[in-house]
Amino acid sequence: QVQLQESGPGLVKPSQTLSLTCTVSGGSISSGSYYWSWIRQPAGKGLEWIGRIYTSGSSNYNPSLKSRVTISIDTSKNQFSLKMSSVTAADTAVYYCARDPISSGSTYYFDYWGQGTLVTVSS
């Protein structure tokens, strides 16, 4: 059974960089069969996709966040990471990592999610 677990600081100061890591267990992140994504959800609000990465390191980002976001992958540790710069209170949210199984026919969805981690941006 695949499991994803987010980790990182729960409190980040405004203008600083938010850094989170997702550790994947029960399967290899380098299998080549999946995309690995970050998604966030402010309290009481909806879901927002942040970006994704493939085993090769190729990445895509939400255009609205692209200028501040970098996602990287470390296959030796079975982890992928998120860095978001110049954060403000608007970036306060629960951050999830999730897996998208690559399949034919341009179908994209998330079959496994982490439990989520709350990141608060405050001085």
Next chain:
Amino acid sequence: SYELTQPPSVSLSPGQTANITCSGDKLGDKYACWYQQKPGQSPVLVIYQDSKRPSGIPERFSGSNSGNTATLTISGTQAMDEADYYCQAWDSSTYVFGTGTKVTVL
């Protein structure tokens, strides 16, 4: 940017059928999926590729997608189905989520 619109809330009694809609321009030309999210929990995939159910999802959950609207149907709704539901599609190399629908089982 692409938008997916859902009704904010749906209320129904146990045993009734819930139809949750998700509207987007030519959504029927894309694949839609649906997630269930209970308070304090991570989203769970209940429908993918318009109408397929992942292993472990009850048969009372079904989906369809045509024209500009995707629909999640919960037949014989149970109290345990009370949750927020989000649709999601892929457009211009971006995952797009719907605005979310709160389903209340009275």
